Amino acid sequence: MDLTNSLQKLAGYRPRKTQKSKETYDKGLILLKNGGYSRQGDEGWETLEKLALAALDQGDVEIADQCLQLIVNKFPNSPRVDVLQGIRMEASEPPEVALKFYDELLESDSSNAAVWRRKASVLRDMGKIDKAVEELSAMLDTFYTDVEGWIELADIYASCEQYTYALQSIAHALLLAPQNTFYFIHYAEIAYLAGDITLALKIFLVAVDMTDDDDGPVPPQDSIPVGLTLRAWYGVKLCTRRLITEPRLVSSSASQTAAPSAAILSNIDELSAERLRTAYMNMKGESAPKAEKELLTALAVIIQ
Amino acid sequence: MASSAASLYLDPQIRDWVLFPITLVMILVGVLRHYVVLLLQSPPKKLSRAAIREQRALMRAQILRTTSANSPVPPSVYRSISQHLSQAFVDGTYLKDGPPKGDAPSAPPNPLTDPSQMDGMMAGMKTQMVMMVPQMVIMGWINFFFQGFVLIKLPFPLTLGFKSMLQRGVETPDMDVRWVSSLSWYFLNFFGLNGLYRLILGNENSADSSRDMTTPFAAAAAAPQAPQAQDFNKSFKAERDNLEFAEGLYEWVGKDVETRILKKYGRLS
Missing domain, CATH: 1.25.40.10 (Tetratricopeptide repeat domain)
Structure with a gap:
């Protein structure tokens, strides 16, 4: 891992109290106790840094301090260590x-x-x-x-x-x-919240276009949307529903994005409903509820 | 040829007191050089915030431009970013020393007057000195004490073309090419020890002679300070044209995406 990457990671650090940090903490503790970090070269120091972060995450300031002391002694004046010290300070x-x-x-x-x-x-x-x-x-x-x-x-x-x-x-x-689909979906979701439904629809469709498996063994219409693709299809469905039921939204786009024609819109609406049903069938093993509203609520639970 | 090869007999003392010392001294000097260069290297100077901002402003425009043919952002957003950048370039918002005063054509700064530039050049010169001086000393030493020595016999036959390479300093027209003179042994070591240095000191060692031989001023030119010399005001102006050009090429990735998707899923033909 290069320096810029690590610095960015540290910059974005937030205490989360996750299971993963508990694991890192338990494993790292053994390494700290028997001094194994010093035998592993650069990797050992990185482990120590991770342990320090995990310890802070778990609320064990003492262990974090121990690690930090070792790291500071080894790398004085390093900007990365400075950030680490700052994080330690934030904790207590x-x-x-x-x-x-x-x-x-x-x-x-x-x-x-x-x-x-x-x-x-x-x-x-x-x-x-x-x-x-x-x-x-x-x-x-x-x-x-x-x-x-x-x-x-x-x-x-x-x-x-x-x-x-x-x-x-x-x-x-x-x-x-x-190239990051996640940002596209994020963008579309915020656009949806901002009331720019036509823009959201377009971006969700772009996300679908990016993630669906069009080189796979089956043609796209037979594939099963999962993960981000499913989330994108769900967004598409929400957008088309709102555009069809509230026609005034078509012309109220802040980014002046033109809405697709009514025929295409209903076509997309049908397609997204069909996609969502496929996904539901595949995951639950039963046919999806007939009413669109129920389908959407059921899927919202799955996507969460 | 066979008789002349047999008639030449090398004193083992030459091996012990000339061949090995030359090799050993060269290796040690290379290692020493590596550490001296490490000592001389000053840490790269930190740029101030304004300078970084100035340097990276161009990159913003470039990032925008590279995506323009298939841009992820909708037209209104693209246009507003593009126009904002181009306006900022006109106003000189990103220039380190603020917007330029008057419209006098500013001469590119002389690199010799800028102290930060001088630092970079001096560092290059210093490294160069550390590279060259020991080599000159060793060569002088060999020339003074061991001139005309024949040190070693290569275990394989060679053609006459190698004579000038292997028997420098020994002007005998009919000696077997396999005999190597002291000066040639020096040169063989000089170019041949890089692999050994890499083994001892790692890949990024400064004992490697091949680099300083090829580019006398490369160290100074490749120093991170070099890009500062460019006139940012001028490159900003040039970047404006590029931005306009890219705006003409702009195409949103979301354009007609509905029909694309419908076609893909077989709903439209």
Whole structure:
């Protein structure tokens, strides 16, 4: 793993208390106790970093401190370690302290994007959303290629129901990673929330086009949509339903996206319903409910 | 030929006191050089935030442009980003020192007056010195003490073409080509030890002589500071034209996607 990647990972770190961190914690602890990390070279140090993060996740500050001490002794002045120390500070100190630490780091080296993003996330956790947005936008203005940063910005905007701004942020992420279907679906979902149904429909269809298995052994109409494709088809269905039942939405697109003609729209609507039924049959082993509304509610549970 | 080969007998002392020392000294000097270069290398200078922003502004436009033929973003968004960037390039928003004053054509900065540039060049020169000086010293040493020595006999026959390569410094027209002179042994080592250095010091070693032989100023030119010399204001102006051009090529990936999907699933023919 190269440095930029690791820094981005650290920048996006959030405590989650997952099962996985528990596992890392238990395994890493043995390694720490018998000193095995030092025999493995670079990989050992990476494990130690992971253990520190997992320990913080599990709330064991003591172990995290032990790891951190070892890492700091080995790599003084490393920006990656700085970020790690910041995360450790966030865990137990009040956010103001961590904020001050990050500010000092930025003062001495203003080009450390990871520290900048952590600062924004601390601000967000403190409830200072406006400040967080400000910092994050300033950071993205300099480090444009930070895709995760754009997604986080969009997330912040979406949490404040500023869907237009959120859409703009994700648009940048799309430009940066046009191969990532997940961002497309995210974009479409936010567009749907923003009320730009025609745009959402188009993007959902693009996502379908990207994910469905058209090189597979069966022709696309016989394939079974799963995963992201299913989610995209579900979105398509929601969009067509709303466009058909509420015709005024057709002309109220903020991005001036033209809606497909009525014939195509109903065709797409039928196709998506058929796709969703196929997926339902395949997963539940029984035929899907006849009423569209019931089908959609049942599928919503599956997709979740 | 056979009789002349048999008549030549090398004193084992030459092997012990000339052949091995030359090889050993060259290896050790290479290793030493590697560490001296490591010591001399100053860490790459950190760029200020404004400088990074300036450097990366072009990349933003490039990213936008590369996607334009099959763009993931809808037309209105694409156009607004594109126009925003091109306006910013006109206004010089991204320039490190703020928008340019007046419209006097700014001369590209002289690299010799910019202290940060000088640093990069000095670093290159220093490495060069560390490379060249020991080699000159060793060569002088060999020339002074061992001139005209024949050190070793290659275990395989060679054609006469190799004579000038293997018997430099020994001007005997009819000696067997398989005999190697001291100066030639030096050159053989000079070019042949790279594999050994790689084994001892790893792949990224600075003892490798092949690099500094080929490009005397490459170290200075390849230094990360080099791109600073370009005039960003000018490249921004050029990028504007590219942006306009890309806008003409723009095509949304979502255009006609419904019909595409319907065709794919056999609903439309």
